[in-house]
Amino acid sequence: MTSFIPYGKQDISEADIAAMVEVLKSDRITQGPAIERFEQAVADYCGVQYAVAVSSATAALHIACLALELKAGERLWTSPNTFVASANCGRYCGAEVDFVDIDPKTYNLSVAALESKLKTAQAQGQLPTVVVPVHLAGQSCEMERIAELARQYGFRVIEDASHAIGARYQGKPVGCCEYSDLAVFSFHPVKIITTGEGGMVLTNQEELYQKLIRLRTHGITREQDLMTEASHGGWYYQQLELGLNYRLTDIQAALGASQMQRLDKFVARRRVLAQRYNELLQYLPLTLPWQYPDTNSSWHLYVIRLQLDKINKSHQQVFAALRDAQIGVNLHYIPVHTQPYYQKLGFQWGDYPEAEQYYREAISIPLYYGLTDIEQERVVDSIRNALL
Numbered sequence: 001m002t003s004f005i006p007y008g009k010q011d012i013s014e015a016d017i018a019a020m021v022e023v024l025k026s027d028r029i030t031q032g033p034a035i036e037r038f039e040q041a042v043a044d045y046c047g048v049q050y051a052v053a054v055s056s057a058t059a060a061l062h063i064a065c066l067a068l069e070l071k072a073g074e075r076l077w078t079s080p081n082t083f084v085a086s087a088n089c090g091r092y093c094g095a096e097v098d099f100v101d102i103d104p105k106t107y108n109l110s111v112a113a114l115e116s117k118l119k120t121a122q123a124q125g126q127l128p129t130v131v132v133p134v135h136l137a138g139q140s141c142e143m144e145r146i147a148e149l150a151r152q153y154g155f156r157v158i159e160d161a162s163h164a165i166g167a168r169y170q171g172k173p174v175g176c177c178e179y180s181d182l183a184v185f186s187f188h189p190v191k192i193i194t195t196g197e198g199g200m201v202l203t204n205q206e207e208l209y210q211k212l213i214r215l216r217t218h219g220i221t222r223e224q225d226l227m228t229e230a231s232h233g234g235w236y237y238q239q240l241e242l243g244l245n246y247r248l249t250d251i252q253a254a255l256g257a258s259q260m261q262r263l264d265k266f267v268a269r270r271r272v273l274a275q276r277y278n279e280l281l282q283y284l285p286l287t288l289p290w291q292y293p294d295t296n297s298s299w300h301l302y303v304i305r306l307q308l309d310k311i312n313k314s315h316q317q318v319f320a321a322l323r324d325a326q327i328g329v330n331l332h333y334i335p336v337h338t339q340p341y342y343q344k345l346g347f348q349w350g351d352y353p354e355a356e357q358y359y360r361e362a363i364s365i366p367l368y369y370g371l372t373d374i375e376q377e378r379v380v381d382s383i384r385n386a387l388l
């Protein structure tokens with residue numbers, strides 16, 4: 001019986017487990033010292049001022065939008081080639097969501113398409129309040145150009161860096177927020193590091209940081225400076241705005257802080273595996289990932305595109321043949337605008353042709369820290385057979 005090779009998988013060490021057990025034996029199992037340790041470790045790694053740990057990247061995107069005061073009727077734009085959460089955060093705030101088609105080389109939001117859509121929107125008085133570039137597979141978007149457009153057209157930027165902790169752009173860590181207001185990481189088990197479920201928001205702006213801290217815990221503050229009247233006593237707190245309970249537990253944060261110590265090792269192995277795929281797959285009828293010269297990906301995903309005019313199999317057939325061979329391929333992503341929820345809001349097939357063409361050809365193949373060379377060779381052999 002051949003074993004199943006998933007497309008992604010966490011790596012939990014004995015040290016990770018020991019770190020969680022230590023919290024379980026302590027007095028504070030939520031919002032204790034491990035949260036601060038984890039936040040500090042990520043902030044130091046990224047070279048950013050502030051980090052706020054939350055229960056998921058979805059929660060992180062939501063409070064990032066709230067911190068920017070995205071309101072009902074305003075607009076949030078993102079890529080159609082992403083997980084639904086990158087768009088849904090706008091809907092939680094009652095904003096209109098719209099999409100910018102992808103660059104056919106990087107599969108990230110196209111800056112040229114963004115620029116032309118902004119021109120049209122300006123003429124119609126419908127500019128976005130927030131744009132959410134998504135660093136697909138761990139490759140940064142062209143953030144410098146996006147930041148220029150943000151200044152010119154007056155929108156704010158949230159990087160959905162769910163795939164990209166450990167990646168670099170122009171030599172600096174993704175998450176440093178040099179070209180954005182906020183950046184978001186996910187710690188779901190298939191991502192680069194994990195806390196089971198978890199996410200983080202990063203920023204260099206103190207005012208945003210103070211809002212994020214409150215929004216994570218019901219909009220409540222215990223700081224006298226921020227209160228509208230003198231404290232009534234030691235028990236007193238005030239709710240200043242409508243927040244949520246998006247806290248991460250200390251148990252999870254201990255896992256995250258421990259995983260951070262191996263982040264560089266995780267990413268280094270992913271880079272080696274990606275380079276090996278580049279070599280092992282180069283003569284097959286496939287389009288392999290293209291890397292923008294300014295970027296150094298964390299390789300969350302390795303996406304191949306089938307050259308359908310060169311093979312006698314359909315996309316579905318190749319995908320099914322790989323699953324039959326116990327290769328846990330996947331597809332990232334179904335274009336978000338084609339989801340029934342978004343179709344009900346007025347989007348339809350045909351709206352974003354590049355994202356749709358990508359969807360008809362793309363397959364994510366296994367890539368994770370623990371993937372062995374021999375398993376990787378089995379993936380490559382299975383792909384070769386599936387294309388015949």
Ligand SMILES: *Cc1c(COP(=O)(O)O)cnc(C)c1O
Nearest residue numbers: 056057058083085162186187188
């Ligand atoms: C995983 C992911 C999310 C959501 O992350 P959660 O931590 O599961 O909420 C958002 N955006 C992208 C691009 C993702 O890949």
